[in-house]
Amino acid sequence: MDSPAVEIVDLVKRYGRTTAVDGLTLTAAAGEVTAILGPNGAGKTSTIEICEGFRKPDGGTVRVLGLDPGHRDLRAKVGIMLQAGGVWPATRAGEWLRTTARFYASPLDPDALLERLGLTAHARTPYRRLSGGQQQRLSLAGAVIGRPELVFLDEPTAGLDPQARHACWDLVGELRACGVSVVLTTHFMDEAERLADHVVIIDRGVIVAEGSPAALTGAERQLRFSARPGLNLDELLRALPDGSAAKESPAGHYIVEGVVGPELLATVTAWCAAEGVTINDFGVERRTLEDVFLELTGRELR
Numbered sequence: 001m002d003s004p005a006v007e008i009v010d011l012v013k014r015y016g017r018t019t020a021v022d023g024l025t026l027t028a029a030a031g032e033v034t035a036i037l038g039p040n041g042a043g044k045t046s047t048i049e050i051c052e053g054f055r056k057p058d059g060g061t062v063r064v065l066g067l068d069p070g071h072r073d074l075r076a077k078v079g080i081m082l083q084a085g086g087v088w089p090a091t092r093a094g095e096w097l098r099t100t101a102r103f104y105a106s107p108l109d110p111d112a113l114l115e116r117l118g119l120t121a122h123a124r125t126p127y128r129r130l131s132g133g134q135q136q137r138l139s140l141a142g143a144v145i146g147r148p149e150l151v152f153l154d155e156p157t158a159g160l161d162p163q164a165r166h167a168c169w170d171l172v173g174e175l176r177a178c179g180v181s182v183v184l185t186t187h188f189m190d191e192a193e194r195l196a197d198h199v200v201i202i203d204r205g206v207i208v209a210e211g212s213p214a215a216l217t218g219a220e221r222q223l224r225f226s227a228r229p230g231l232n233l234d235e236l237l238r239a240l241p242d243g244s245a246a247k248e249s250p251a252g253h254y255i256v257e258g259v260v261g262p263e264l265l266a267t268v269t270a271w272c273a274a275e276g277v278t279i280n281d282f283g284v285e286r287r288t289l290e291d292v293f294l295e296l297t298g299r300e301l302r
């Protein structure tokens with residue numbers, strides 16, 4: 001087996017009295033897309049920026065492609081997309097990308113990459129005058145221009161419109177197909193489900209769950225339907241087979257768990273009919289990554 005792209009053991013990062021990363025152990029396999037998820041302040045950026053060599057850890061070990069983060073040999077092998085900034089504000093987009101390309105032995109064609117990411121019309125625009133989403137896309141271009149072996153993408157699609165988000169997803173898919181290792185952070189659960197081979201959920205600086213999206217969401221299915229808010233779920237539960245559970249979240253959206261078979265489906269529809277309740281959407285689905293994420297990390301704001 002290939003050695004891991006990133007290997008983190010017992011990582012600790014403190015800022016004064018705040019412990020941002022609290023003994024985190026994580027492996028990102030070579031050639032895979034690893035997505036790090038977590039609520040605001042969970043320690044994702046701290047972890048990723050330590051891997052990039054921008055922050056120093058207070059404990060633990062980190063190896064990136066078998067080397068210490070920040071090792072000079074990594075410059076040609078690792079592409080980095082920061083959460084924000086990293087480009088001199090007055091530099092024109094095209095000029096910056098062409099200059100970045102010159103640092104690499106065998107870069108991608110900057111003009112083709114600008115085209116690919118919808119930035120050709122903005123090639124002569126100074127960075128500070130690009131929109132937030134355009135700045136993001138330029139930063140993504142900079143991360144991949146050098147044909148890296150490993151790419152770190154910190155919230156790559158934050159602030160992107162749907163078209164740009166899909167362009168980013170396509171690019172990540174192609175990187176993976178070419179054997180590039182990708183470590184990304186995201187707040188979009190659908191993005192993680194779609195892109196990642198391995199998902200790591202962190203909270204308060206420690207891992208609370210990890211695995212493939214399918215392993216995390218499990219094989220269990222649930223019935224979801226929408227109807228008017230405030231149905232009497234205690235009454236519904238009395239009609240359902242033993243061991244079933246029902247909740248309303250958010251208002252007007254209902255989830256019923258248990259043995260989701262013909263009996264349960266028939267009971268729910270019959271109960272709704274008897275109550276004069278019109279069902280709008282009705283479907284049997286697996287739990288989503290967002291369900292798992294909220295179960296593990298709670299609903300309170302950070």
Ligand SMILES: Nc1ncnc2c1ncn2[C@@H]1O[C@H](COP(=O)(O)OP(=O)(O)OP(=O)(O)O)[C@@H](O)[C@H]1O
Pocket residue numbers: 015018019020038039040041042043044045046047
């Ligand atoms: N430079 C810093 N100085 C002081 N505290 C910091 C610094 N950077 C991060 N922190 C704190 O460390 C904790 C983790 O922050 P970090 O940015 O790593 O989280 P995150 O998971 O990336 O969050 P987000 O999803 O909001 O980007 C937070 O409590 C944050 O306030």
